[in-house]
Amino acid sequence: MIDVVDVIKTYRRGEQRVEALRGISCQIPRGACAFIVGPSGSGKSTLLYLLGALDRPAGGSIRIDGADLTGMSEADLNAYRRDHIGFIFQSFNLIGNLTALENVLIPFLPRGVSASLRDRAEALLDEVGLSDRKHHRPRQLSGGEQQRVAIARALIKDPVLVLADEPTGELDSKTGDEIYRILRRLQTERATTLVVVTHDRRFIRPDDLVLEIQDGQLLTDS
Numbered sequence: 064m065i066d067v068v069d070v071i072k073t074y075r076r077g078e079q080r081v082e083a084l085r086g087i088s089c090q091i092p093r094g095a096c097a098f099i100v101g102p103s104g105s106g107k108s109t110l111l112y113l114l115g116a117l118d119r120p121a122g123g124s125i126r127i128d129g130a131d132l133t134g135m136s137e138a139d140l141n142a143y144r145r146d147h148i149g150f151i152f153q154s155f156n157l158i159g160n161l162t163a164l165e166n167v168l169i170p171f172l173p174r175g176v177s178a179s180l181r182d183r184a185e186a187l188l189d190e191v192g193l194s195d196r197k198h199h200r201p202r203q204l205s206g207g208e209q210q211r212v213a214i215a216r217a218l219i220k221d222p223v224l225v226l227a228d229e230p231t232g233e234l235d236s237k238t239g240d241e242i243y244r245i246l247r248r249l250q251t252e253r254a255t256t257l258v259v260v261t262h263d264r265r266f267i268r269p270d271d272l273v274l275e276i277q278d279g280q281l282l283t284d285s
């Protein structure tokens with residue numbers, strides 16, 4: 064369960080203060096699929112980054128399965144993000160000179176890769192339909208294939224939470240449909256919580272949680 068209470072985020076832009084989030088409260092049940100929607104500049108990515116421990120709120124609290132992100136030291140926050148949260152970005156963010164398999168293993172490269180971990184990475188690439196692309200580099204892969212590598216990379220650490228920021232924003236609609244099919248299948252199989260920022264509401268299903276933001280405030284939470 065993700066528990067967000069009265070979260071505030073303010074940015075400085077020169078002399079100006081931008082109130083990106085103005086008291087957001089919501090709960091996302093474990094294993095849910097939640098979509099953050101709203102107009103451009105409303106605070107969607109800001110909320111996603113706070114949930115992903117990439118930044119800290121100026122006020123309020125965020126708990127994930129009881130872990131209080133807002134109370135953590137910088138080192139603990141970095142470790143929490145590294146070990147428990149998977150990220151999927153619009154522009155895939157793969158490392159160009161590494162193969163698909165090596166990209167999936169990135170979260171573990173600094174700590175060493177065991178044979179069983181390598182097997183797990185290969186199995187994940189099989190699951191996202193890239194069995195015959197494991198040793199290709201990103202430039203040899205289509206956008207949809209690159210995003211599938213990114214999905215495998217997000218899942219390799221068995222995260223409690225997967226965050227996706229416009230995951231189909233750079234893909235055509237057919238490829239986008241495919242990416243959501245894969246994401247949802249893997250999320251359901253693993254009972255991982257998935258939170259997605261999108262402009263495209265056609266991917267939202269009736270059982271999903273919809274967090275609609277406008278001017279840094281939540282309009283609805285269901």
Ligand SMILES: Nc1ncnc2c1ncn2[C@@H]1O[C@H](COP(=O)(O)OP(=O)(O)OP(=O)(O)O)[C@@H](O)[C@H]1O
Pocket residue numbers: 074075076081082083101102103104105106107108109110
């Ligand atoms: N690092 C930053 N410094 C200053 N202002 C920022 C920063 N990041 C975001 N903002 C501002 O905070 C507000 C919310 O931005 P955010 O990126 O969260 O919106 P968004 O809903 O994700 O927008 P979009 O749909 O266009 O990506 C905007 O006014 C934006 O300009």
